[in-house]
Amino acid sequence: xxxxxxxxxxxxxxxxxxxxxxxxxxxxxxxxxxxxxxxxxxxxxxxxxxxxxxxxxxxxxxxxxxxxxxxxxxxxxxxxxxxxxxxxxxxxxxxxxxxxxxxxxxxxxxxxxxxxxxxxxxxxxxxxxxxxxxxxxxxxxxxxxxxxxxxxxxxxxxxxxxxxxxxxxxxxxxxxxxxxxxxxxxxxxxxxxxxxxxxxxxxxxxxxxxxxxxxxxxxxxxxxxxxxxxxxxxxxxxxxxxxxxxxxxxxxxxxxxxxxxxxxxxxxxxxxxx
Numbered sequence: 001x002x003x004x005x006x007x008x009x010x011x012x013x014x015x016x017x018x019x020x021x022x023x024x025x026x027x028x029x030x031x032x033x034x035x036x037x038x039x040x041x042x043x044x045x046x047x048x049x050x051x052x053x054x055x056x057x058x059x060x061x062x063x064x065x066x067x068x069x070x071x072x073x074x075x076x077x078x079x080x081x082x083x084x085x086x087x088x089x090x091x092x093x094x095x096x097x098x099x100x101x102x103x104x105x106x107x108x109x110x111x112x113x114x115x116x117x118x119x120x121x122x123x124x125x126x127x128x129x130x131x132x133x134x135x136x137x138x139x140x141x142x143x144x145x146x147x148x149x150x151x152x153x154x155x156x157x158x159x160x161x162x163x164x165x166x167x168x169x170x171x172x173x174x175x176x177x178x179x180x181x182x183x184x185x186x187x188x189x190x191x192x193x194x195x196x197x198x199x200x201x202x203x204x205x206x207x208x209x210x211x212x213x214x215x216x217x218x219x220x221x222x223x224x225x226x227x228x229x230x231x232x233x234x235x236x237x238x239x240x241x242x243x244x245x246x247x248x249x250x251x252x253x254x255x256x257x258x259x260x261x262x263x264x265x266x267x268x269x270x271x272x273x274x
Contacts, residue, residue, distance in 0.1 A: 041213055042064065048151050
């Protein structure tokens with residue numbers, strides 16, 4: 001698929017799935033291949049160590065939240081999705097599985113996260129990156145709400161799936177399901193692994209590389225301890241305390257300059273001079 005065609009598709013591709021598409025997507029999320037991938041991703045996320053609080057951007061019907069709950073029972077989980085219909089569906093799923101006060105769901109855009117800086121130990125996203133209209137801004141928001149030394153793990157299907165990965169998937173799920181995944185890559189504006197890495201390098205994240213978890217390519221990003229974007233003390237209440245950041249006068253990072261230019265668009269991003 002050419003760059004112009006993908007750009008055209010991305011322009012009209014919805015960032016959030018509206019009703020009645022949420023009903024279909026929820027049904028697909030319960031299929032064997034989807035549930036197995038949520039399990040694989042949850043275990044992969046757990047490999048990065050203990051986490052007090054994890055944010056799932058583009059949580060959809062919430063299946064990954066429940067898969068993470070099984071693997072990390074003591075972690076507080078927060079899921080956001082831009083689609084109100086999808087968040088409603090996710091809340092119904094959580095009620096079905098068993099209400100858990102440590103799982104929170106909110107309607108929010110990846111580009112305007114309603115959390116103070118340094119709130120989360122880990123930020124994850126699965127199958128959502130290709131929906132984002134401004135992925136660099138969304139990744140910069142993930143960087144902002146992540147604690148220093150924390151990881152952002154961005155999983156998505158890619159156009160250039162390695163042959164070894166294809167072979168393993170064909171063995172596990174059969175050629176028909178694999179063909180559906182490959183067909184899906186033609187009608188969705190997916191990136192390739194190299195393009196995913198290039199997005200990360202345009203932010204303040206350290207790009208540790210890309211790996212494959214099942215059919216998903218994972219972009220591994222780390223917020224370095226020194227990468228504070230010129231911001232000083234930040235609220236770290238995982239429950240989403242709507243605190244403003246306290247900033248030092250020195251602001252120098254490329255993403256922070258961009259934030260200053262558009263700060264009116266996100267009150268949680270606004271800073272008070274110390």
